[in-house]
Amino acid sequence: MSSGNVVIVGAGHAGVQVAASLRDEGFQGPIRLLSGEADLPYQRPPLSKAYLKGETGAEGLLLRAGAFYAAKDIDLRLGTTALAIDREARELVLAGGERLGYDHLVLATGTRARPFDVPGRALAGVLTLYTLGDAARLKTEVEAATAIVVVGAGFIGLELTAAAVAAGKSVTVIELGARPLGRAVSSEISTFYHGAHDRSGARLLFGAGVAALEGTDGRVEAVVLADGTRVPADLVLVGIGVLAEDRLAHAAGLPCDNGIMVDEFLLTADPAISAIGDCAAFPSPHVGTRLRLESVQNAVDQARCVARRLAGHPEPYVALPWFWSDQGPHKLQIAGLSHGCDRWTMRGDPAEGAFTVFGFRGDSLAVVETVNRPADHMVARKLISAGIRLTPEEAADPAVDLKALLKARSAGGPA
Structure with missing residues (x-):
């Protein structure tokens, strides 16, 4: 659909990106972006890092400046809770009774905190x-x-x-x-x-x-x-940890299993409803099974994939997952997925605070984990995405220049 009315539930990385990408793709129809929170949409990952340490304030967390939404004709509705989906009428039922019609609904509902049910949980502190x-x-x-x-x-x-x-x-x-x-x-x-x-x-x-x-x-x-x-x-x-926020979808009769189940185009069982980001359980071509991933990369790339489809350019979601975590002076970056890895090798010395771990699934490089080695991470993303051959012996040998190997094998020449 290149026009029509798109409603997006959830204004985290996934929800904001699909709205922005729809406009980037030339989509002209109305876009309504609903957030259950009163604050302008913001980044969550820095909450446990830069924000907590005082390195950034609330303004520095914003996904987009407030003026962006009006400039792009995106109807951002803060403090708006969706209570139910009427799939037959193609309407979203909001708290207060308003019914919001849609031609396509995008569920970017994210996650909710896993319950911590122990005596004393309600104590202050x-x-x-x-x-x-x-x-x-x-x-x-x-x-x-x-x-x-x-x-x-x-x-x-x-x-x-x-x-x-x-x-x-x-x-x-x-x-x-x-x-x-x-x-x-x-x-x-x-x-x-x-x-x-x-x-x-x-x-x-x-x-x-x-x-x-x-x-x-x-x-x-x-x-x-x-x-x-x-x-x-x-x-x-x-x-x-967290649980997929799939209660709205489940109540509407959409199949859910550790997330809202979608196909390779990120469509649910209802062709008028997509699900993206942390709430979506999708078939991963990288491991051959259904996954739900909690990462900014996954949220943003899935949003772009759905926006392209709604703008008339459908393609399956195949982006390589990658992640990061900052813990004190040590930056962990992960490219790929470790599911099913049966062999691991390493280059660098953990005692020096910078090293790389390579995980193989059979003969194929499946995941690369780096600590304080960003160059290895960037090369690894390209190696895995392109399916370029790297043996465990080459991975472990510091004399093997990964960037040169990538260039040589991408060109089809000797490494």
């Missing part, structure tokens, strides 16, 4: 980080805190840990799994970050479950572990 409002409260609380407990050693938990340690706070990390970032990275990367956080002064406890939170006068004062250990805390930061 127990916080999660999801919205800008959460981050503002967290920043104030961290400044006043003495003993901080972070529950969860995933990306958010460790980014919060690094920021709190940098602020001079005593931090204990509690993780149910056996290692940090256990579901996301290789054991080599886990080992490095375990050591890095240890050396920074954080205390990390693995294989530890939270049984309860205790407090006095309504304020948290300790975390009680499953084995009875009591960890003092005047602030608890919960970073145990």
